Amino acid sequence: MSHMGSRSGRWRLVVVGGGSAAAVQVRRGDVPPEETLVVAERLGTGMAFLGRSTLQSYAEELLVSRTPGELRAMLPTGELRPTAAEYDAYIKESLMNSGASVTLARVLDIRRDADGFVLTLRTTGGERRQVHADNVVLATGSTPRKPSAEWQSAGAITFDTVYRELSRGDIGRWAGNSVLVVGAGNSALQTAALVAPDARDVTILANSYVGMYPAESDDRFAWRAPSQLTYELVVKGNRECGRRPWRVPCVRHVVYESLDLVDDEVRWHYREASNLNQLGSRSLPGRCRHAQGRLVSNGAWQESRKRGTTTVVWAAGSTPVYPPGELLTAMRRNPDGTLPHDQLGQTDVPGLYVTGACAGQRSVNETEPARTKPTACVLGVREPDHVEQLSVTADV
Known part of the structure; x- marks a missing residue:
């Protein structure tokens, strides 16, 4: 890990972030690593909280470089998929051995100057420093989407809290x-x-039915590998709930229309017509002892739980995170929280680029490095085969 500085006192590129998107940018971007500074509070992925949980994509789908077998070489023999901890170690090693300079620090502000950008940092030792850059790439990742203040005050937690x-x-x-x-x-x-x-019963409240990949959906962002266990729990729990011997936890999946806090209850509404799928059909009232919905109109049900004995876990996706500062705060955002950008990753601010979650790229193998200058491929001219293949399909 190097100290800050470059031969000219100014970096051609500063990458903000220490996760997989930053690693993709450094290792596959158009700026040589030797002219790049990586600034991050920590190195590793935002999935570190998953710990020993196995990721749902295969090792070759999670590469941040074009080197086949690079990640597989770090896994135990015979393993196709890494754990979150193994992948975290891979990302750290990828950045440390990339040839780029790396500094552990928090970005306090990013502003323009006459030649490019000035970044104000606070190091792990509490020292404030400034670095200068021609270009900046935001590869700061995402964080689990939080429930509203009302739900938080009622005790709702985000799903990463469960893992931790x-x-x-x-x-x-x-x-x-x-x-x-x-x-x-x-x-x-x-x-x-x-x-x-350990729960008394579990109900998944979804705004849609996604389905298992590839049996029910050909979308690679549909339910994958570890989700199969929950799929089975819904089916088997429905068959056994309330029947002796009861061996399987009761888990239900309901596509709901509304979810509210009403007095001392958590209350939701759903329609039978929206739940005639493989899991919903096993989760409707009458199918197990925990499905105690009240029919409020033709095909519409209301169900509730007492707040004092109910835990609400928010697992409704993630939202990009950005460094603080007036420049970024003033920039317009898309509805999903990403910064508007062109096909090169260029934002509304010249020289400021995004990649990864900040660019709306949903997975490692969908992540493309920002391009600080036009390439032949972008201009419609096919690049040589050795640089053509940028990604494969599957999400983390």
């Missing part, structure tokens, strides 16, 4: 409670499986 507390053996938030997991994707399903052994 479970890793410490702390199940107090959900043990013996009804658990409502709000979300439709892999995070929701996999979180439901984590709390199921």
